[in-house]
Amino acid sequence: MENSSKSEAAVVGYAGQFVQTIPFFVAEYPNIMERIKATGAFNGSPHGSPNHIIVNEYQPGQGIMAHEDGPSYYPVVATLSLGSHALFHYYQYRPDEDVGSPGPIGRGRAVDNDPVLSVLLEPRSLVITTGSLYTSHLHGIDDLTEDLVPSAGHKIANADLLGGSEAKEALRSGGILKRKIRYSLTCRDVERVATRVPFREYLAMWYTEDSSDPWLPNRRAVLGKRVGQS
Numbered sequence: 594m595e596n597s598s599k600s601e602a603a604v605v606g607y608a609g610q611f612v613q614t615i616p617f618f619v620a621e622y623p624n625i626m627e628r629i630k631a632t633g634a635f636n637g638s639p640h641g642s643p644n645h646i647i648v649n650e651y652q653p654g655q656g657i658m659a660h661e662d663g664p665s666y667y668p669v670v671a672t673l674s675l676g677s678h679a680l681f682h683y684y685q686y687r688p689d690e691d692v693g694s695p696g697p698i699g700r701g702r703a704v705d706n707d708p709v710l711s712v713l714l715e716p717r718s719l720v721i722t723t724g725s726l727y728t729s730h731l732h733g734i735d736d737l738t739e740d741l742v743p744s745a746g747h748k749i750a751n752a753d754l755l756g757g758s759e760a761k762e763a764l765r766s767g768g769i770l771k772r773k774i775r776y777s778l779t780c781r782d783v784e785r786v787a788t789r790v791p792f793r794e795y796l797a798m799w800y801t802e803d804s805s806d807p808w809l810p811n812r813r814a815v816l817g818k819r820v821g822q823s
């Protein structure tokens with residue numbers, strides 16, 4: 594089990610997941626998988642470790658709309674940020690307000706515009722989303738080229754945990770943090786993986802617009818970032 598979780602990963606396409614080898618740059622030095630596993634956050638997950646990584650690229654001005662990661666995964670996601678900070682918001686549904694038929698994002702329910710929690714993700718930081726923040730909240734990043742940081746860190750949940758001087762200073766006095774290109778590695782444990790899908794078919798899955806796919810809006814957003822569209 595330990596070996597297989599180190600050497601194989603699931604890749605999500607429109608039609609599901611298939612197995613491929615985890616690249617050396619996450620499985621060897623600096624061994625991100627083992628280090629995330631060592632946090633204990635995946636102790637109760639099917640493989641006791643993440644076995645799946647999605648890499649997102651964000652240009653300044655790009656974010657990701659509020660969404661849930663959904664039930665395909667064990668309800669823990671570890672997100673490693675590289676290259677730039679991002680202001681990451683968690684949102685809650687409004688109680689008992691239905692805005693139409695159930696859809697992929699927000700399950701057809703109204704979402705509060707005000708985040709319940711905001712976290713300043715610094716480059717080289719790891720945030721682990723679990724519990725009700727995974728199962729019954731949404732998360733997203735605004736489409737901004739710079740983040741206005743509220744003075745004295747009001748509403749930034751990790752204000753006391755920041756390591757970088759730029760972020761600390763912005764929080765102390767209120768200020769602007771300019772976004773640079775950001776890469777995020779979102780690491781999860783997916784239980785069900787199918788047999789290998791040929792690369793051509795995998796690409797076709799990504800590039801086919803299948804409006805019946807409940808994940809389409811999010812995956813398209815993610816794919817847009819992956820292929821560097823602006």
Ligand SMILES: O=C(O)CCC(=O)C(=O)O
Nearest residue numbers: 647649657662672777779
């Ligand atoms: O890039 C991030 O930090 C979040 C990405 C995300 O929410 C996702 O891929 O589901």
Ligand SMILES: [Fe+2]
Nearest residue numbers: 660661662732
């Ligand atoms: Fe997400």
